[in-house]
Amino acid sequence: MRHAPTFVSTRLNCQEKGPRRTFRGFSFRPTVFEVAVSGTLKYRRILLKLSGEALLGNKEFGIDHDILDAYAVDIREAVDAGAEIALVIGGGNIFRGVSPQGSQMSSRAHADYMGMLATMINGMALQDALEEQGLHTRLISAIDMNEIAEPFIRRRAIRHLEKGRVVIFGAGTGHPYFSTDTAAALRAAEMDAELIMKGTRVDGVFTSDPENDPTAERFASIGGMDVLSRELGVMDLTAITLARESNLPLHVFNMNRRGNLLRVLRGEPVGTLVHWEAGSEAVVASETTPATAS
DSSP: OOOOOOOOOTTTTOOSOOSOOOTTSOOOOOOHHHHHHHTTOSOSEEEEEEOSGGGGTTOSSSOOHHHHHHHHHHHHHHHHTTOEEEEEEOOTTTOOSSSHHHHTSSOHHHHHHHHHHHHHHHHHHHHHHHHHTTOOEEEEESSOOTTTSEEOOHHHHHHHHHTTOEEEEESTTSSTTOOHHHHHHHHHHHTTOSEEEEEESBSSOBSSOTTTOTTOOBEEEEEHHHHHHHTOOSSOHHHHHHHHHTTOOEEEEETTSTTHHHHHHTTOSOSEEEEOOTTOOOEEOSSOOOSBOO
């Protein structure tokens, strides 16, 4: 059953002008709702990166709709709390250009374009799940697919976010040889996002692979340059370099734990914050939590 939308459009209810920055350069004084939200959420506009493999669940191929529905519920709760959410989703549950299957293609570019189509399939599935939760969505493709998705126009995409719509970016950057991690960093910068959130199946960034090393410790926070020097593999080099140049922090967390998305938005100590503050030491989390979702 489709639920009625519960989001509140803060911009439409705003009647007074005041000091608030928007992409057009002018601003509005926040409404009562926005003031309430500002005391609840640490981050308001974010770019959420989800891997295609996360949608597999216990399947070997395709989409586990229980996982998809759980993600949609978490995203709806975040939107209800006042967050503006854009998403980039991978296609590894269907096809990846950089994979054993992709390597069998005669051209890497051809394989990457096939991977872009896989991200659009996932984007459509996620769009349907979000709309079942009563959310208004827009699917935007980096390559022309006018029958199923809007073309990417930066100002239009930002306006969708301002109106409370969840924006799903598909087809990566629209160019081969670039990962969906790079697409996430690019779209986050273009949308003026405050944070890139990378939803994974582990609880954050660890000193070593927690799925193979039971003694691995989770970082509560770590500098981006430390991530690069330690080769922790949070994102590929192009993506993390783009995040650094845009001064965009990155929060890695376990998306498979119910409610984690909203906890990160509220600033609770969940996952790992990757920042760009010079001279800050890496901080290991004091509590011990399971590495993977049950």
